[in-house]
Amino acid sequence: MKLTEVLEITGATCVVGEQLANIEVNHAFASDLMSDVLAMSRPDTLLITGLTTRQIIRTVQMLDLPAILVVRGKDVPQDVADLARTTGIVILATHDIMYVASGKLYARGLSG
Amino acid sequence: MSLEQSVEALRYLGLFSNLDASSVMSTAVHALHPENRVAAARILMREKSISGVPIVDADFRLVGLISVSKIIEALADGRLADSVDSVMTREVISVHAHDTFETILSCFQRFKFGCFPVIEEDGKLVGMITDTDVLSAIIRSFYSVYVHDRQRTITLGSFSALSKEFENSADFVHDISCTGLENAGEGSARLKAFLQSKGFGESVVRRASVCAYEAEMNVCIHAGGQGSLRAIARNGEIIVRVEDEGPGIENIDLAMKEGWSTATDAIRELGFGAGMGLANIRRFSDHLVIISGKDKPTKVEMIILESKE
Numbered sequence: 001m002k003l004t005e006v007l008e009i010t011g012a013t014c015v016v017g018e019q020l021a022n023i024e025v026n027h028a029f030a031s032d033l034m035s036d037v038l039a040m041s042r043p044d045t046l047l048i049t050g051l052t053t054r055q056i057i058r059t060v061q062m063l064d065l066p067a068i069l070v071v072r073g074k075d076v077p078q079d080v081a082d083l084a085r086t087t088g089i090v091i092l093a094t095h096d097i098m099y100v101a102s103g104k105l106y107a108r109g110l111s112g
Numbered sequence: 113m114s115l116e117q118s119v120e121a122l123r124y125l126g127l128f129s130n131l132d133a134s135s136v137m138s139t140a141v142h143a144l145h146p147e148n149r150v151a152a153a154r155i156l157m158r159e160k161s162i163s164g165v166p167i168v169d170a171d172f173r174l175v176g177l178i179s180v181s182k183i184i185e186a187l188a189d190g191r192l193a194d195s196v197d198s199v200m201t202r203e204v205i206s207v208h209a210h211d212t213f214e215t216i217l218s219c220f221q222r223f224k225f226g227c228f229p230v231i232e233e234d235g236k237l238v239g240m241i242t243d244t245d246v247l248s249a250i251i252r253s254f255y256s257v258y259v260h261d262r263q264r265t266i267t268l269g270s271f272s273a274l275s276k277e278f279e280n281s282a283d284f285v286h287d288i289s290c291t292g293l294e295n296a297g298e299g300s301a302r303l304k305a306f307l308q309s310k311g312f313g314e315s316v317v318r319r320a321s322v323c324a325y326e327a328e329m330n331v332c333i334h335a336g337g338q339g340s341l342r343a344i345a346r347n348g349e350i351i352v353r354v355e356d357e358g359p360g361i362e363n364i365d366l367a368m369k370e371g372w373s374t375a376t377d378a379i380r381e382l383g384f385g386a387g388m389g390l391a392n393i394r395r396f397s398d399h400l401v402i403i404s405g406k407d408k409p410t411k412v413e414m415i416i417l418e419s420k421e
Contacts, residue, residue, distance in 0.1 A: 035388030038322050039395060043314075051383045055329075058297030059383075062304065062321040064314065087301070 001025055001110045003067055003090060006046065009108050010094040010101045012069060015076050017090035023066045028110050030102045034059045041065060046110070050098055052076050057083045066090060071098045131213035136249040137230045137239030143168045146175060146197035150186045153178045153196055163226035166237055167200050173235040176200035179225070206231050209238055213249065216241060275344065275351050275413060282342035283310075288328055288356075290337030293382055299341040300325035303352070310345050313418060319396040320350045320416040326389040327354035327412045333379050335359065335410065348418040353411065360408040368394065 003021045007014060014021060029041050030048035037047060037059050047060050047068045056068055057080060067090035070076055076084075076091055084091050094101050106112070142156050143166045153165045157180065167176035178200045186192055186199050206229040207216055219228055220243065230239040284306045286299035304321040312320075324341060331339040331354060339356030361367045368390050375385025394400050399415035 032383050033386045033388070034383035035326065035386050035392055038326065039388055039392050053293070053382050055293060055297060055383055058301060058325060061301055062318065062325045064318055
């Protein structure tokens with residue numbers, strides 16, 4: 001699934017990395033526990049999280065994940081957005097709660 | 113740590129794969145024949161400080177064993193002048209030369225004897241295994257793994273569970289210095305870039321990065337954010353060492369358990385402290401050594417092998 005589709009399906013906005021919205025993800029992992037993300041993710045995975053700390057960037061950076069979908073309408077702090085920009089990571093943000101965002105994407109074929 | 117846990121830990125390190133009974137046993141065997149007297153067995157045990165004497169026939173095939181307790185019985189019954197044949201145990205628990213190290217350990221656990229004869233297919237006695245032999249084999253296996261698999265120049269007397277190379281230099285050095293979790297992960301991000309520049313494959317770099325990141329997070333969460341992250345990356349292996357000055361891990365067994373953590377709620381709110389850090393490191397590394405203790409520095413060394421991809 002292209003990130004542009006993720007935007008459309010979840011009504012999200014692109015906070016960082018609009019130029020990269022053509023990237024494809026084949027899986028998603030929804031969690032606020034970064035160690036669980038570290039334990040279980042595959043490379044071409046979209047991270048769905050309600051956290052907006054620098055650690056979400058570091059976590060996906062370690063795992064080579066291309067993008068993060070921030071849920072629950074959280075504002076992404078400037079320093080976190082800057083870190084994403086310098087590390088080449090896309091951040092999308094939606095007002096949906098994690099359950100709803102996950103459900104919408106799953107229903108449209110983005111597997112776990 | 114129980115014996116089982118110790119054995120499990122050693123098995124995890126892959127140290128036993130090359131060991132069989134023939135490589136563990138002592139080959140300098142002191143045996144007697146059935147027609148020898150019990151007194152001879154007693155003298156042999158005393159002089160050679162052994163707890164059991166194997167009894168063999170003319171072709172050196174194992175036919176029995178005489179243990180200390182049999183000698184004590186014979187002493188009490190005044191049978192020291194009798195033949196060994198009349199007092200020896202005939203149902204001897206023995207191991208085969210090609211039996212695995214784990215089989216040997218299970219013999220010690222099950223039968224509680226001090227020694228076991230080692231025989232070949234034809235029943236001929238080729239050696240004896242005592243608990244001292246087992247201990248020596250475990251120590252030797254550390255050397256063999258490090259020397260043969262790691263191409264290291266570790267010699268007897270300077271052996272350490274941790275890599276010696278870090279004493280002189282490292283290919284990558286990062287001082288961890290965090291207040292809060294703000295900069296946590298910076299070192300691992302730098303390490304990742306370094307490993308990529310060295311031409312390591314995507315997957316091995318990812319595994320090394322996750323290991324380094326979890327260890328770096330632990331320094332930031334538990335050790336006041338002060339420590340070091342170093343790495344040696346060459347010949348298809350990445351050795352990552354993360355150290356801090358404490359307060360140390362009181363119970364490493366507990367800390368290794370998934371879901372166990374001493375992190376505060378504030379840390380948990382940041383997505384960490386769920387008790388997955390060390391478990392994750394174990395999951396992604398090929399070798400893991402942790403040295404710590406209550407109020408002690410912590411050293412975590414992780415080896416990630418490209419060949420395990």
